Amino acid sequence: MLFDWSFALEILPILAQAAVITIEATLIGFVLALLLGLALALARMSRNPFISFPAAGFIEFIRSTPLLIQIFFLYFVFPKFGIVLPALVAGILALGLHYSTYCAEVYRAGLENVPRGQWEAATALNLAPMATFRDIILPQAIPPIIPALANYLVALFKETPLLSAIAVLELMQTAKIIGSDTFRYLEPITLVGLFFLVMSLVSAALIRQGEAWLRRRRS
Amino acid sequence: MDPIVSFQGVTKRYGYLSVLKELDLDVAPNEKVAIIGPSGSGKSTLLRVLMTLEQIQEGIIYVDGQPLTHMERNGALVPADERYQRSVRGKIGMVFQNFNLFPHMTALQNCMEAPMNVLGLSRQDAQARASELLEMVGLADKMQSRPNRLSGGQQQRVAIARALAMRPKVMLFDEVTSALDPELVGEVLNVIRKLGDEHNLTMLMVTHQMGFAREFADRVCFFYEGRIAEQGPPNEFFTDPKNERTRAFLSAVLEAH
Numbered sequence: 087m088l089f090d091w092s093f094a095l096e097i098l099p100i101l102a103q104a105a106v107i108t109i110e111a112t113l114i115g116f117v118l119a120l121l122l123g124l125a126l127a128l129a130r131m132s133r134n135p136f137i138s139f140p141a142a143g144f145i146e147f148i149r150s151t152p153l154l155i156q157i158f159f160l161y162f163v164f165p166k167f168g169i170v171l172p173a174l175v176a177g178i179l180a181l182g183l184h185y186s187t188y189c190a191e192v193y194r195a196g197l198e199n200v201p202r203g204q205w206e207a208a209t210a211l212n213l214a215p216m217a218t219f220r221d222i223i224l225p226q227a228i229p230p231i232i233p234a235l236a237n238y239l240v241a242l243f244k245e246t247p248l249l250s251a252i253a254v255l256e257l258m259q260t261a262k263i264i265g266s267d268t269f270r271y272l273e274p275i276t277l278v279g280l281f282f283l284v285m286s287l288v289s290a291a292l293i294r295q296g297e298a299w300l301r302r303r304r305s
Numbered sequence: 306m307d308p309i310v311s312f313q314g315v316t317k318r319y320g321y322l323s324v325l326k327e328l329d330l331d332v333a334p335n336e337k338v339a340i341i342g343p344s345g346s347g348k349s350t351l352l353r354v355l356m357t358l359e360q361i362q363e364g365i366i367y368v369d370g371q372p373l374t375h376m377e378r379n380g381a382l383v384p385a386d387e388r389y390q391r392s393v394r395g396k397i398g399m400v401f402q403n404f405n406l407f408p409h410m411t412a413l414q415n416c417m418e419a420p421m422n423v424l425g426l427s428r429q430d431a432q433a434r435a436s437e438l439l440e441m442v443g444l445a446d447k448m449q450s451r452p453n454r455l456s457g458g459q460q461q462r463v464a465i466a467r468a469l470a471m472r473p474k475v476m477l478f479d480e481v482t483s484a485l486d487p488e489l490v491g492e493v494l495n496v497i498r499k500l501g502d503e504h505n506l507t508m509l510m511v512t513h514q515m516g517f518a519r520e521f522a523d524r525v526c527f528f529y530e531g532r533i534a535e536q537g538p539p540n541e542f543f544t545d546p547k548n549e550r551t552r553a554f555l556s557a558v559l560e561a562h
């Protein structure tokens with residue numbers, strides 16, 4: 087069975103449409119992971135054990151269970167509790183939730199790396215906790231961890247095919263449908279693989295560029 | 306005159322270790338107090354509890370007639386919460402041994418951040434105040450520089466300007482020349498001298514610069530094991546120390562120089 091170029095060209099527009107869903111899920115999922123991750127990191131670092139313990143437990147729990155199970159849970163089990171989510175929403179939510187726990191640990195490392203003297207200087211200047219955090223701590227904690235966060239963006243992107251398990255019409259699911267309709271899997275699966283390869287390589291290159299730029303800016 | 310800072314029976318413990326032991330100390334407005342003593346004697350802790358960077362276990366501290374460590378509730382004094390402490394500690398400014406400048410901001414921004422956020426100054430007013438102070442400390446040409454482009458002495462002068470921008474009544478200097486190369490110590494001490502002459506500021510300084518303490522301070526306090534072992538006007542203190550510990554410390558320090 088040889089690679090049929092004309093067939094590949096024929097299915098390209100359909101796959102391109104599905105790629106939009108994949109990218110959408112990636113970006114929204116990642117923004118969710120970033121926001122939720124910061125909240126989790128702060129909760130985890132709280133001096134109040136009633137906040138830090140549940141946060142630590144949640145992070146451990148999510149990190150120690152497979153993403154696929156979490157996706158199934160949100161999509162198939164939640165309706166039992168009266169929460170019915172569309173497949174795409176459930177999928178994006180699961181991706182964001184899962185990766186927020188990884189982002190939380192990265193944030194924590196970044197925040198703990200800001201010297202104690204910075205907090206003390208902020209106290210001595212009588213800055214409010216919010217202003218201290220926004221103007222003094224975050225601007226120092228975030229730049230060093232951008233590469234680590236970006237790596238999780240790529241990782242999240244590569245896990246979006248898992249959404250095909252709940253029939254989200256992203257790239258993988260679309261390729262599977264084309265395959266089962268035409269009995270040709272070679273072209274659609276190859277094209278999807280190529281798409282991920284190219285996007286991952288491009289992002290990796292962008293991340294390296296970004297890292298170099300950050301290093302120049304900080305020196 | 307009523308003291309502007311008053312420590313009354315203050316004890317600070319880390320676990321079982323008492324760093325300050327039932328300490329009493331009154332500081333008059335505009336007074337310059339030099340605090341000396343061996344390391345671990347509690348002299349830095351004195352400044353840190355006054356800045357509320359550490360909490361005390363016993364006693365009470367007053368600033369400008371107001372309790373700092375406690376607040377009144379239903380006629381009784383209870384330990385102060387964060388919010389109340391913020392309302393009192395604005396009268397105090399502090400300069401640190403390691404400068405603790407904000408590395409992601411220029412010298413000017415370092416001096417504008419708190420006046421805008423805490424005092425609510427407009428950008429223009431904050432900038433005017435900041436540049437005036439940076440000029441006073443001799444850094445008119447370094448306003449747009451980030452801390453990593455400044456020498457240690459310049460960084461410490463920015464830190465002094467940053468603290469002054471909040472118009473404190475009391476300034477705390479915690480070994481502010483200890484992290485500096487010897488040739489940079491003078492420029493920082495000169496700025497402090499100038500402050501003493503031109504501003505109505507109460508100053509508490511922990512220092513190892515005996516010469517500066519003698520020339521600048523109104524009073525020298527010698528700390529030993531969490532207590533003030535001896536205090537007095539510098540001339541008396543340095544020429545005729547009464548306490549044996551003081552004598553041992555002074556001769557050890559003078560030998561080293």
